[in-house]
Amino acid sequence: NAGVTQTPKFRILKIGQSMTLQCAQDMNHNYMYWYRQDPGMGLKLIYYSVGAGITDKGEVPNGYNVSRSTTEDFPLRLELAAPSQTSVYFCASSNKVHEQFFGPGTRLTVL
Amino acid sequence: LAKTTQPISMDSYEGQEVNITCSHNNIATNDYITWYQQFPSQGPRFIIQGYKTKVTNEVASLFIPADRKSSTLSLPRVSLSDTAVYYCLVGDIGNAGNMLTFGGGTRLMVKP
Numbered sequence: 752n753a754g755v756t757q758t759p760k761f762r763i764l765k766i767g768q769s770m771t772l773q774c775a776q777d778m779n780h781n782y783m784y785w786y787r788q789d790p791g792m793g794l795k796l797i798y799y800s801v802g803a804g805i806t807d808k809g810e811v812p813n814g815y816n817v818s819r820s821t822t823e824d825f826p827l828r829l830e831l832a833a834p835s836q837t838s839v840y841f842c843a844s845s846n847k848v849h850e851q852f853f854g855p856g857t858r859l860t861v862l
Numbered sequence: 863l864a865k866t867t868q869p870i871s872m873d874s875y876e877g878q879e880v881n882i883t884c885s886h887n888n889i890a891t892n893d894y895i896t897w898y899q900q901f902p903s904q905g906p907r908f909i910i911q912g913y914k915t916k917v918t919n920e921v922a923s924l925f926i927p928a929d930r931k932s933s934t935l936s937l938p939r940v941s942l943s944d945t946a947v948y949y950c951l952v953g954d955i956g957n958a959g960n961m962l963t964f965g966g967g968t969r970l971m972v973k974p
Contacts (some may be wrong), residue, residue, distance in 0.1 A: 755905075784966075793949065793964035794906065809961075841905045843879045849896045849962060853905025 752777050755854035757842050763860045764832040772857050774820040774842030780852070782845045783825040784809075785817065787838040790858075794841060801824055834862045866950045871969040882938045882968050884950030887931050892954040895926060895933045900947045900967070909948075910935070911955075937970075945972045 758773045776783065781802050785828040786794040786809075796809030800819040814836060825844075829836060839858050843851040867885040872879045884897070894913050898906040910917055910922040912933070923936040937944055947967040 775868075783968060784962075791966075793966050795964070796962065843905065847955065849894060849951065849953060850908050851906075851962070855906070856903070856905055 754778065755842055755844055755858050756850055757854040760855070761858045765860060765862060766832060766834065767828045767835075768832050769828070770832070772829070772840055772842075772859075773838075774825045774827065774854060775823050776825075776842075776844040776852070777823065778844060778846075778852065779822060780846050781822070782842035782848065782851075783819065784843040784845075785815070785825070785827045786841045786843065787811065787836075788841060789838050793818050797827065797840075801844045813846060827840065829859075866952055866963075866965055868948075868950050868965070868968045870966065871971065872878055873971045873973060874940055875973050876941055877939050880940050880944070880970060880972075882935045882937075882950075882970070883932055884935070885932045886950070886952045889930050889952055890954065892956065893952050894931075894955045895924065896951045896953075897922070897924065897935045898949040898951065898953075898964070900949065902946075906949060906964070918930075940970075940972045942972050942974060944970065946970060 755776045784799045785797040788794045795811045798817040800806045806817050839856045841856045842854045845851040896911040897909045900906040910924045917924045925934045949964050949967040
C-alpha cells in the first residue's frame, strides 16, 4: 500500500493564481481531511469528508474548496491565492476518527 | 472541544524515560485521549489512544488517572530518533464532525 500520497511536494504561486492540491489514499478509508500547518504551529483543519460526495468545513475553510467524487481522492482547490495561504498542507485519511494517517505534505509558497 | 495544555518543550538524554503530561480539565464523558508524533518535514503519526487507566503498545504507554483531567505519555529509553513534536488531542472518537485540534505540541529534544 502506498498509503496517503500528495502531489505536488512543493509549489510556488503568484498572488491571484489558483491551483489544486491532490490527495489520494489506497486504504479504502471513509474519512479524509485537509490540514494546514504554519511554521512552528500545530495543524488546523481546513475541510473534511466522511465519504464520497460528503464534505464539510473545518476550522479554517475560507479561500479553499474541496470535492470528494471517489473514496480514494480528495483534492483541495485554492482560488485566488494569497500570501496568507503560504503553509504546509497535509492530507490525512482514516476509518477511525482519531487514528488518522497523514501524507507527506505539500509546501506552498505564495509570492 | 476539550482544551489541552502541554509543555512547549522538553529535553532529555538517550536511554532515559520521558514523560510528557497533558492537562485537559474539561474533558467530556465521551472523549478519548490521543497522542501523535511529528518529525520535521513529515506529517503527524498516530502513537497511542486511551480512555482511562493505562494503555501500552510497542511505542509508548499512556497513563490516565481516574479523574481523566490529565494524561501522561511515557516513552521508554528514548533515542535520538525520538526527537519530534508530540501532540495531545482530546475528543469524541465516535463523531466524525468532532474535529481534531492540534495545539502547539511539545517539542522533545533528545541529546546524546
